Amino acid sequence: MSDKIQVAAPLVILHGDEMAQVAFEKIIDTFVTRPLDIELVEIDLTAENRLVTNGQAVLDAIDALNRHQVGIKNAGMTVNREQRDALLAQHPELDAATLHPLATKSPNGAIRKGIGGNITREDIEFRNLKVERPAWVGRDIEVETMEHGGIKDSYNALSGATGVVKLLFVGESGDPVELHRREVHKGDPWLLATNDLEDVKAWAHRFFRRALDEKRDIYLGLKDTVIAGYDGVMRAAIEAIYREHYQAEAESLGLAYHYELIDAQAARLVANPPERALWGVPDNNTGRKLYKLVEQLKRHGIPDRKAQVSISRMSAGGGDQYGSFNLPAEEDGILKVVVDGEEKHARRVNKGDPILLMSNDREAIKDWVLQVFRDASRKDKEVYFGLKREYMDYDEVFSDVITEARRELAHNDTPPPSFMIMRPSSQLIKMITDPPRNALYPAQNLDGDIFSDISAALGGSLATASSIIESKNGTMLFEAPHGTAHDLYLKYLESDGQEAHFNSSALIYAVGNALETLAEREGNAALTDYATRLKAALIDTIGDGIVTGDLKGKTTEPDKETVVDMHGFLDAVEARLTA
Numbered sequence: 151m152s153d154k155i156q157v158a159a160p161l162v163i164l165h166g167d168e169m170a171q172v173a174f175e176k177i178i179d180t181f182v183t184r185p186l187d188i189e190l191v192e193i194d195l196t197a198e199n200r201l202v203t204n205g206q207a208v209l210d211a212i213d214a215l216n217r218h219q220v221g222i223k224n225a226g227m228t229v230n231r232e233q234r235d236a237l238l239a240q241h242p243e244l245d246a247a248t249l250h251p252l253a254t255k256s257p258n259g260a261i262r263k264g265i266g267g268n269i270t271r272e273d274i275e276f277r278n279l280k281v282e283r284p285a286w287v288g289r290d291i292e293v294e295t296m297e298h299g300g301i302k303d304s305y306n307a308l309s310g311a312t313g314v315v316k317l318l319f320v321g322e323s324g325d326p327v328e329l330h331r332r333e334v335h336k337g338d339p340w341l342l343a344t345n346d347l348e349d350v351k352a353w354a355h356r357f358f359r360r361a362l363d364e365k366r367d368i369y370l371g372l373k374d375t376v377i378a379g380y381d382g383v384m385r386a387a388i389e390a391i392y393r394e395h396y397q398a399e400a401e402s403l404g405l406a407y408h409y410e411l412i413d414a415q416a417a418r419l420v421a422n423p424p425e426r427a428l429w430g431v432p433d434n435n436t437g438r439k440l441y442k443l444v445e446q447l448k449r450h451g452i453p454d455r456k457a458q459v460s461i462s463r464m465s466a467g468g469g470d471q472y473g474s475f476n477l478p479a480e481e482d483g484i485l486k487v488v489v490d491g492e493e494k495h496a497r498r499v500n501k502g503d504p505i506l507l508m509s510n511d512r513e514a515i516k517d518w519v520l521q522v523f524r525d526a527s528r529k530d531k532e533v534y535f536g537l538k539r540e541y542m543d544y545d546e547v548f549s550d551v552i553t554e555a556r557r558e559l560a561h562n563d564t565p566p567p568s569f570m571i572m573r574p575s576s577q578l579i580k581m582i583t584d585p586p587r588n589a590l591y592p593a594q595n596l597d598g599d600i601f602s603d604i605s606a607a608l609g610g611s612l613a614t615a616s617s618i619i620e621s622k623n624g625t626m627l628f629e630a631p632h633g634t635a636h637d638l639y640l641k642y643l644e645s646d647g648q649e650a651h652f653n654s655s656a657l658i659y660a661v662g663n664a665l666e667t668l669a670e671r672e673g674n675a676a677l678t679d680y681a682t683r684l685k686a687a688l689i690d691t692i693g694d695g696i697v698t699g700d701l702k703g704k705t706t707e708p709d710k711e712t713v714v715d716m717h718g719f720l721d722a723v724e725a726r727l728t729a
Contacts, residue, residue: 162221205252212264295437463598536577
């Protein structure tokens with residue numbers, strides 16, 4: 151008779167890339183395979199396997215999650231063009247022209263949409279972590295954004311009936327060409343945004359000239375990996391101008407240039423700001439939020455956080471920019487949005503202008519709002535929604551759904567928790583400079599991505615948070631909110647595995663959460679006890695001052711810390727679990 155804990159239901163394991171995968175394999179072996187008699191449904195979601203299977207691995211992951219309903223996902227690479235070309239060179243049998251988008255794009259959005267899941271991200275409640283706040287008051291940082299174009303000057307509306315939205319383009323030929331179509335239901339919001347590429351280039355010249363004249367380090371942030379045909383087009387034009395006109399002068403002045411994804415840039419802005427910089431965010435919707443945030447930080451700084459921060463991110467339904475159709479215009483012409491044969495909007499675009507058409511699912515929005523209220527009620531949290539409802543029909547539908555959900559809950563004698571609706575910029579400022587004791591901040595997909603990284607930065611490390619994706623049908627996917635740790639992986643390879651530096655906390659916590667969910671669903675007391683002890687062992691390890699390098703000096707007693715590598719940390723957790 152095996153002394154392993156018997157588990158009836160399978161657990162889906164989605165493998166990832168680089169240093170996170172090195173850690174994940176040891177975590178699964180140490181804390182799942184050895185102590186438990188459990189069936190693992192394992193899917194290889196590495197960047198290479200997604201490419202080789204032409205995206206089928208992502209579909210297999212979605213199918214496995216929908217069938218078995220509980221899973222753990224490791225971090226995976228989102229390949230850029232150079233990485234994609236390198237992988238293709240290793241597999242000459244593959245034809246780049248016939249690759250499915252799932253073969254090269256991030257699988258995260260497809261998985262969330264495939265299981266209809268929304269994300270809740272929460273800090274792990276370590277007892278003794280204390281983050282040193284940067285001295286923000288009066289810091290010499292400015293944010294520069296575009297005044298016009300993009301989401302701010304979009305055309306957005308609600309669908310009056312269930313039907314099809316078509317995006318048509320009329321160019322030199324005079325014949326309408328259908329670029330894209332998607333189904334919408336009555337009440338679904340949709341939005342068309344474009345940017346004038348010449349305006350983007352003019353902005354780039356002003357941005358770089360100002361940085362050089364004022365001798366500021368230069369930071370640029372967009373989301374080109376996810377919105378390649380929109381943010382990616384802007385990035386390419388802006389960086390071409392920098393290389394041709396400003397790079398040599400910037401380097402001669404000793405000024406640094408940094409490009410990162412906007413969520414990583416926002417986290418850097420909060421947690422590790424430079425002394426003097428100009429932050430360029432050409433997307434004016436995000437840029438105005440960061441501008442207002444920086445002005446507040448200069449005045450009030452960052453207070454100590456006395457409570458856990460939770461972010462709820464609306465991702466089911468594939469809404470907003472992450473589920474958009476985006477590409478640059480192939481020639482000068484006119485864009486038209488047609489809904490069930492009726493033209494709703496037309497605008498002129500020029501060759502190269504980035505185009506974005508996005509929509510959302512009203513029913514998915516309602517499911518998310520109800521989930522937000524359930525989570526907040528269960529954990530006694532106040533809720534702070536962020537919406538631009540005063541001038542965007544696209545956001546007004548969220549407000550209507552919140553009112554509708556509130557009435558339904560009250561009718562069922564389950565009133566929602568205390569909540570407020572404010573502008574997203576005010577929501578972000580409140581989260582950072584005026585945090586209430588116990589709050590949940592719901593946000594749409596792109597904002598949620600940015601807010602999540604900011605919250606993680608405030609907590610000290612991306613590895614000190616949990617991420618839970620929950621769907622309406624009960625599918626639960628647990629993951630770490632961090633990436634694959636590419637730089638640490640290069641050191642690991644260069645040292646032939648001798649330098650193994652990685653904080654495994656978030657992955658261990660995800661395993662504990664998944665096992666806890668399985669135990670609850672099958673009434674497995676032994677598994678409940680094990681999952682609870684695993685999470686406690688993690689918290690006790692850091693509580694005892696045993697930390698990885700990223701947390702060095704961040705405990706309440708830094709002089710008593712013991713800094714260990716990845717293996718030492720996992721060994722310490724295992725020792726406390728089996729003590």
